[in-house]
Amino acid sequence: EDQVTQSPEALRLQEGESSSLNCSYTVSGLRGLFWYRQDPGKGPEFLFTLYSAGEEKEKERLKATLTKKESFLHITAPKPEDSATYLCAVQGAAGNKLTFGGGTRVLVKP
């Protein structure tokens, strides 16, 4: 059974204080690892897909990396508008469904 664990559960940052979120996973035949951003009361917004170990992707202040056991979402010099819950999910060889972690709630204070 595919499993995803995200840490920490919550993260409070000062504006400009860089940090990293962790996503540890076990999956049979990784097809893709996905990062989403979710604002309160809204649907998840797609950020990145990573397919193989060593892959990296960037978007503005966010950078996602992937190893064989975990993925990191690095937030560089965050701004208050980066405050959200960040969700990690994996898609295994068994099918096209996603298995999600519990998310990391990020609060960036000005």
Added chain:
Amino acid sequence: DGGITQSPKYLFRKEGQNVTLSCEQNLNHDAMYWYRQDPGQGLRLIYYSQIVNDFQKGDIAEGYSVSREKKESFPLTVTSAQKNPTAFYLCASSISRSGNTIYFGEGSWLTVV
């Protein structure tokens, strides 16, 4: 605009009643999904459909039913058999059934009163 539309945004249901949540997409995606999200928890898969007139149970299908009569539409019925229906429901879609990014709608809040 292309996207996934869920309605209603907020729904209140009395115990013992069935309710149906609507999901429509105009992205020409083959696959559609329903997820449930409880406060502070990750998303859990209820049902998914890879083609019209076909669907499969996800991890928590008990007390729910779906239909896929049209490619664009994938309604979810929350039946009275669902013991804890109060939750945030998310519809999603992807281009095809393997290895593609899944995109989400804005969600529907269901509260049992």
